[in-house]
Amino acid sequence: MNIVIIDYGAGNIQSIKFAIRRLGFEAVLSHDVEEIKNADRVIFPGVGEASSAMEKLRASGLDQLIPNLKQPVLGICLGMQLMCNSSEEGKTKGLAIFDLDVVKFPKSEKVPQIGWNQISGLGSKLFNKIPDRSHIYLVHSFYAPLGKETIAISEYAVSYSAALRKDNFYGVQFHPEKSSDVGSEILKNFLSLC
Template identity: 75%
Template sequence: MKIVIINYGAGNIQSIKFAIRRLGYEALLSDDPEEIRQADKVIFPGVGEASSAMKKLRASGLDKIIPTLTQPVLGICLGMQLMCHSSEEGQTEGLGIFDADVVRFSNRVKVPQIGWNQISNLKTPLFQGVGEKKHIYLVHSYYAPLTKETIAESEYDVKYSAALGKDNFYGTQFHPEKSSKVGQRILGNFLEM
């Protein structure tokens, strides 16, 4: 199986690579559109700030490639947020895959949210074998509100989308590669789709 992690200079790439290796697979880092198109599974990571990450995607033309992919694609953290219509962070226009606009947490809570939180209302095979209220690891100041594409919820000041899913596209606000056995199970589920 060919697994490609999109390498656009805004990712937590090594920890994802190690998590995939622990599952018995190898992943390739690439920004080559042909290589990405030919992959069986694509992981779209992201750490950092939305507008600068989108600039990097546009500069490489990957903003045009990602929405056209037909194999399973998993966006992680900022990767998931960039798959939405827009983000308040830097007034950024996203890829428009998910029908959501990413917003900032209110000043009522400490931002960013860092640490472990529970997920619930789990849907789709991405969460097969994962029980309700399991803990996952998050680091974020912005979130996607609940939508018809929400496949897992979490709560921090408000209920929000911990994961989104539409067709062959999935996104997790949390970091499965840093979420212990639960995250390993979710990554494994994605790779076995």
């Protein structure tokens, strides 16, 4: 299987690569349009600040490529947020794959939310064999509200989208590569999607 992790200078990509390797697959890091287009699976990671990450995507033309991909695509953390319409972080226009606007947690909450939390309301093959209320690992100050594309929910002051899906596009707010056995199973499920 040809797995490509999009390399645009805004992701913790080595840990994702190692997590894929532990499942018995190899992933390639690439920003090459043709290589990404021809992959069987695409992982769109992201760590950092939304507006500078979008600038990098625009500079490389990846902002035009990603929304038009036809194979299964998994956005992780900031990657998922950039797949939404917009983000309050840096007043950033996103890729508009998911019809949601990313907002900051209420001022009353300590941000970023760092550590383990639970997911519930699991509604996709991405969560095959994952029990409701499983623990996943998160680091984020902004979140996607609940919407019609929500396939998993978590809570931190508010209920929010822990995962999203539209057609061949999937997004997870948490880090599956840091979420122990649950995260490994979710990555395995992503790789086995038809």
